Amino acid sequence: MKFTNGYWLTRPGVEALYARSPYELSVGPDGRSIDVLATTRVVTGRADTLNLPTFRIHATSPAEGIIQVQATHWKGTRTCPGFPVHEQDPDSGFVKASAQGAGDGEVGEDGASVTLTSGNLSLTMTKGPVFDMAFACEGKELTHARGKSLARFALAPDAAVSTQPVGEFGVAPTARAYDESPVFTAIQLGLSVGERVYGFGERFGPYLKNGQSIDIWNEDGGTASEQGYKDIPFYMTSKGYGVLVNNRGHVSFEVATENTETVQFSVPGEVLDFYLIAGPNPERILERYTALVGRPAKVPAWSYGLWLTTSFTTKYDEKTVTSMIDGMAQRHIPLSVFHYDCYWMREFHWTDFQWDRRFFPDIEGTLGRLHREKGLHVCAWINPYIGQESALFDQAADKGYLVRKPNGDIWQTDLWQAGMGLVDFTNPDACKWFKEHVKHLLKQGVDAIKTDFGERIPADVVWFDGSDPASMHNWYTQLYNQTVFKAIEEVYGKGQACLYARSATVGGQQQPVHWGGDCESTFNGMAQTLRAGLSLVSSGFGFWSHDIGGFEGARPDPAVYKRWIAFGLLSSHSRLHGSTVYRVPWLFDEEDQRRGVVNPPEQTAVSVLRKFTRLKISMMPYLYQVGLGAHERGVPVMRSMFMEFPDERTALDCDRQYMLGPSLLVAPVFSYTGDVEYYLPKGVWTDWFTGRQVDCRQSGQWMHEKHGFDTVPLWVRDGTVLVTRQGQESTEYAYGTDSTVSVFLAHDGRTSATVTEEDGSSLVFQAERSGSTVTITSSDGREFTGCLGMGEGKPSRNGRLVLSAD
Incomplete structure (x- = not known):
C-alpha cells in the first residue's frame, strides 16, 4: 500500500507522522530488552515536548539469532493478534542488552546508543537528530530503518490510497483503505545495492520479488493473478536475513516500489510488530524461522508415491x-x-x-x-462450508457451530454450494x-x-x-x-x-x-x-x-x-x-x-508416466531422508537455486529450475519442441540419464539442450552418495537393504549419506576415493571396494561407482 506521492509528498488525504529522533534510550530491567521513546520532531528544550506525538519501540529476543521489534503510537487501541511462536528459555544466555552513553530523557547526548544482542544478531538504536535503527550480523550491517522510515499514516475518508483486495471477501468492498482502517503503521527497511528479496508465500509472479507490491490476504484467484492461496508475511533476502511481520491480518508490502531503496510493510492500526531473523544463509534463516513458528510434521512414506x-x-x-x-x-x-x-x-x-x-x-x-x-x-x-441441503446444516446452526452476522443471522452465500454456511473453528x-x-x-x-x-x-x-x-x-x-x-x-x-x-x-x-x-x-x-x-x-x-x-x-x-x-x-x-x-x-x-x-x-x-513414477520410487531412500530434514530442521525438500547457491550471482534469479534436496538439480521443460535452457552452478555435475559429466569448477555454465518426453535435465551434484533401489512397486520398502549405492566424487576425498527407515532406524554409507579406487563402508560393518569405471561387474559412467549393498 502506497502512502506517498514521490519522495517528498504524501498522497491526497494522507497525513504522515514520522519517528524523527530517538529521545529516551533504556535497557529493560531484565537486561534482555531495550526500549526507545522516539519523538516525531527533534526536541531542543522541554517546551518542545508539548503537543508532541511519540513512538514507543520495544525490542527483545524470543530465540537466538532473532530479534522482535514492536513499535507503538497509541497503546490503548485494539491490535491484530500475532502468530503463536516457540520461545527459547530466557535463561539460556543467548540475549543481552547494553547501553553506551545513554541517559534518561534529555540528559543523554547525541551519539548515545542501546544495543540488543541475540546470538550473532544485534540491533542498535542511536540517539540523534535522525531516526537510526540498525541490524547487524557479526558486526556487518544487514539492514536499517533510517530517517523517514517508521511512520503512522492517518487517512481522510477520501484519501487517495486503496487496498488491493476487493469484493465480497475483500478487506474493504470499496477498495478504499480508509474503509479498512483510518490509520496504518509502516516501516521501511533498507536494501543494499543489488540485494534481492524472496518469499511472501505462494506467489505466482516472478520468484524475485523486487519491484512488486504484495498484499497478504488469501484469495481464491487461480495461478495467473497476483493473488495467492497461501500468503505469508515473511521474506528473506540475499543479504542473509529474514523478516516476519507478526500480524494475522492484512499486511501490505512494497518491495523496492514506493521507495526503491527499501522494503516497506504496513498494517492497519497503531502498532507494528515484526521479527528479524539472522542467517547468514537461507538454510540457517529457515531453520531459525521454522523453529520459531513451527516445523513440518513428518509425512508417511506412502504419501511420496x-x-x-x-x-x-x-x-x-x-x-x-x-x-x-x-x-x-x-x-x-x-x-x-x-x-x-x-x-x-x-x-x-x-x-x-x-x-x-x-x-x-x-x-x-x-x-x-x-x-x-x-x-x-x-x-x-x-x-x-456446509450447504443448507445438508442435514448437518441444521445441526450446526442449532448448536451455534456456524459463523453469524452481527444481527445474529447465520452468514450464508450461494457461491459454491447453495445457502452454505461456514464452520466456526x-x-x-x-x-x-x-x-x-x-x-x-x-x-x-x-x-x-x-x-x-x-x-x-x-x-x-x-x-x-x-x-x-x-x-x-x-x-x-x-x-x-x-x-x-x-x-x-x-x-x-x-x-x-x-x-x-x-x-x-x-x-x-x-x-x-x-x-x-x-x-x-x-x-x-x-x-x-x-x-x-x-x-x-x-x-x-x-x-x-x-x-x-x-x-x-x-x-x-x-x-x-x-x-x-x-x-x-x-x-x-x-x-x-x-x-x-x-x-x-x-x-x-x-x-x-x-x-x-x-x-x-x-x-x-x-x-513417460511409468518411467518417472518408477524413478521416484527408486529414489525413496534419498527423498525420505530429505523429507526428514524438512521435519527436523525446516529445510524444504524442493529448493530454489538461491536457497542452495546463495553466493552465486547467476543462481539468484533462476526460477525455471530447482534443487530436489541438496544433490539433484531439475530443470523442467516448458516447450513443445523440448528445448530448455538452464544453469549449472559451480562444481562437477553428472547427468543422471546419460552419465555425462560437466566440470564447472571454474565457473557456472548455461546449458542449452533438446529433450524428448522421456528425459529432463536431471543432474547429480559432486560429493553425493545416492542410495536407490530399482524394481519396487511401492514407496514403502526397506531403503537400506538390497539397494544400490552410487558415488559421485570427482576427486580424492570422503563423502557420506544417511538412509533412515520409516521406523527410525538408519544406516550411514561412508565413501572414500583414492585415485581410481572407491571404498564404501556402511555403519553396520559392511565394506565394498571397487574401481571407478566398474562396480559389481557393471560398467559405471564417468566416475559414477555403482555397488550393490545387500
Whole structure:
C-alpha cells in the first residue's frame, strides 16, 4: 500500500507522522530488552515536548539469532493478534542488552546508543537528530530503518490510497483503505545495492520479488493473478536475513516500489510488530524461522508415491474408479494413493461427510478392497462450508457451530454450494464436532484428507470467541487445517497424518502437504506453478505438490501433460488431477492418435508416466531422508537455486529450475519442441540419464539442450552418495537393504549419506576415493571396494561407482 506521492509528498488525504529522533534510550530491567521513546520532531528544550506525538519501540529476543521489534503510537487501541511462536528459555544466555552513553530523557547526548544482542544478531538504536535503527550480523550491517522510515499514516475518508483486495471477501468492498482502517503503521527497511528479496508465500509472479507490491490476504484467484492461496508475511533476502511481520491480518508490502531503496510493510492500526531473523544463509534463516513458528510434521512414506484422482467435475462410481486403478496396474504404473474429489458427496450437500449411496452403495467394502486388493491408500475431499441441503446444516446452526452476522443471522452465500454456511473453528465444540465427522470418514477407510478452500472468509461476521473479523480472514485456514490434521493424527498417529491443503498462513507448514491451486493446463501455467512453489518453500513450507497436467481447461495438450509428468514426479509430492477430464495417461495417447501424432514407444504418455513414477520410487531412500530434514530442521525438500547457491550471482534469479534436496538439480521443460535452457552452478555435475559429466569448477555454465518426453535435465551434484533401489512397486520398502549405492566424487576425498527407515532406524554409507579406487563402508560393518569405471561387474559412467549393498 502506497502512502506517498514521490519522495517528498504524501498522497491526497494522507497525513504522515514520522519517528524523527530517538529521545529516551533504556535497557529493560531484565537486561534482555531495550526500549526507545522516539519523538516525531527533534526536541531542543522541554517546551518542545508539548503537543508532541511519540513512538514507543520495544525490542527483545524470543530465540537466538532473532530479534522482535514492536513499535507503538497509541497503546490503548485494539491490535491484530500475532502468530503463536516457540520461545527459547530466557535463561539460556543467548540475549543481552547494553547501553553506551545513554541517559534518561534529555540528559543523554547525541551519539548515545542501546544495543540488543541475540546470538550473532544485534540491533542498535542511536540517539540523534535522525531516526537510526540498525541490524547487524557479526558486526556487518544487514539492514536499517533510517530517517523517514517508521511512520503512522492517518487517512481522510477520501484519501487517495486503496487496498488491493476487493469484493465480497475483500478487506474493504470499496477498495478504499480508509474503509479498512483510518490509520496504518509502516516501516521501511533498507536494501543494499543489488540485494534481492524472496518469499511472501505462494506467489505466482516472478520468484524475485523486487519491484512488486504484495498484499497478504488469501484469495481464491487461480495461478495467473497476483493473488495467492497461501500468503505469508515473511521474506528473506540475499543479504542473509529474514523478516516476519507478526500480524494475522492484512499486511501490505512494497518491495523496492514506493521507495526503491527499501522494503516497506504496513498494517492497519497503531502498532507494528515484526521479527528479524539472522542467517547468514537461507538454510540457517529457515531453520531459525521454522523453529520459531513451527516445523513440518513428518509425512508417511506412502504419501511420496503417485496420487491419482477422479478429477473435479467428472462423473464416477465404483466401476469408473476401479477401471482407472486397474488401467494403471495393467500398464505397470505403480499407484500409491487414489483420491475422491468433490462428487463422492451428493450435490448441494457439501460438506456433509456422507457418501452418495446412488454411486457408492457399499463404500466400506469398496475402500476395504482398495486397501487389501489394490494396495492403495485413499484420500477424500472436503471443505469448511456446509450447504443448507445438508442435514448437518441444521445441526450446526442449532448448536451455534456456524459463523453469524452481527444481527445474529447465520452468514450464508450461494457461491459454491447453495445457502452454505461456514464452520466456526474458533468454537472448541465446533472443532470437536467437525473432528468427529472427519474421524468417521477415516474409520471407513480413508487415509488422507484434501482440505480445499479456506480462503473465502468474510469480514462482516461475528466469531464465537470474539476474534476481530479482519484478523480471521487469513488465520481461519490454520484453524481449519489444524482441526483436520489433529483428527488424522488421533486416528493414525503422529508421522502418519497427511493433508492435501490449498490454503495456508504462517504455521500452516506444520500440517503438510500443500498443493499449488487451480493452475492453467499450459506451459505458462506450469511455469507459474513452479514459481509459486519456489516462493512457498522459501517461506518455511517443507513439502509441496501441484496438479500434474494443470487443472483448468478441458484437457491439456499431450505435450504439456508429458512435460508436466517429469516436473510432478520430481517434486516432493505428485498428483494427477484436473477439472473436467480424468488425468489417466492413455487418454492423452488416444488424443495423439486422433491427431495423427506418432510417438516412439518410450515417448507415449503411458511410458513417460511409468518411467518417472518408477524413478521416484527408486529414489525413496534419498527423498525420505530429505523429507526428514524438512521435519527436523525446516529445510524444504524442493529448493530454489538461491536457497542452495546463495553466493552465486547467476543462481539468484533462476526460477525455471530447482534443487530436489541438496544433490539433484531439475530443470523442467516448458516447450513443445523440448528445448530448455538452464544453469549449472559451480562444481562437477553428472547427468543422471546419460552419465555425462560437466566440470564447472571454474565457473557456472548455461546449458542449452533438446529433450524428448522421456528425459529432463536431471543432474547429480559432486560429493553425493545416492542410495536407490530399482524394481519396487511401492514407496514403502526397506531403503537400506538390497539397494544400490552410487558415488559421485570427482576427486580424492570422503563423502557420506544417511538412509533412515520409516521406523527410525538408519544406516550411514561412508565413501572414500583414492585415485581410481572407491571404498564404501556402511555403519553396520559392511565394506565394498571397487574401481571407478566398474562396480559389481557393471560398467559405471564417468566416475559414477555403482555397488550393490545387500
